[in-house]
Amino acid sequence: MIPDRIMRKIERCLALSQSANAHEAGIALRQAQRLMAANGLSEQDVAIASVTEHSVSAQAGKTPPRYLEALATLINAAFGTQAVYSVSLDEHSHLIRWLGQWRFLGTDGASQVAAYAYEVLQRQLIRDRKAFQQGLNKRIKRATRIRRGDAYAEAWVMGARASIIPMEMSEEAVAVLEAYTARRFGGDLKALTPRQRGKLRHHDFTAVREGFAAGRHVQLHSGVEQERREELTHG
Structure with missing residues (x-):
């Protein structure tokens, strides 16, 4: 070393x-x-050696839902990072319970900002998804509630993506991250297949429209800065 x-x-x-x-x-x-x-x-x-890692809880288990994988992809585009999903067993649980997290990899401090931004937006996304589900008819089936909630969340991320400017990464920067990933994880990395909730049905598209509209109001960088200010104020 x-x-x-x-x-x-x-x-x-x-x-x-x-x-x-x-x-x-x-x-x-x-x-x-x-x-x-x-x-x-x-x-x-x-x-x-200039690459750093910062991890953040994914609020998911062994396999994350597609909307959280989409959110990590959005963050990568915004900050020029790469994200690796990893899981571990919850040592404090008497049952077999998996805890998922995203490891953001980046240079020049990008990984720390990316992890923080993901945490902020994930909190907002989960809160909005829950509020949407609470507004659904109480008599619909649980599977329908989950499917529409996921549809809302995926569309939310699509709407948020429309408001960001992807970071241009040089070939050298991409090569460095790839080399770091190969050296750090070797052949242990596998392609991630996120969890999906089946095909959408006719009435589910209301969830898509509402989710996309909500996501369009997300301001990635200003949202992160607002969280920082609030933490400083409460501290």
Whole structure:
């Protein structure tokens, strides 16, 4: 394990190597190369070291519903991150109960912001879905209530997506995240197949329209900042 101070020094030297001052850039690059050679590091090793992980509860079990997978995808698009879904057994439960979480991977602090944004929007999405279901006719079947709630939530995410500007990621940034993922998880990662609630029926499309309209009012970045301000106020 390379000490953090060495990694930070190499990163600073590589940053200075981009200086407009050719003499300064040359010195910084040679210093970075010497440090990397002394510690057996490649440029990819240094780049991978800049990737961080931040986890957040998915409020789901072994298999997340499709609307939460869609929300994680939206967050990735907004902040230039990748999300990995992982599960663990609830040690505090007497029954076999799985706890799911999203691990957001990113550089330059993106993973922390992405995890926080996901947590904020997930809370709002679950609250809106529950409120929608409470407004349904009390006599409808439980399966119908769940199906319409899921339809509402998926449309909510679609509406929210319309208000974000996807982050443009360079080929280098994508390659770094892919290399980090391969090194971190090896061949253990599998394609995620989220849980779905069956085909929609005619009356379910009211849920789709209402969910999309509600999602259109979501302001991703301002919503996150509002949460931060509220936490500071209550703290």
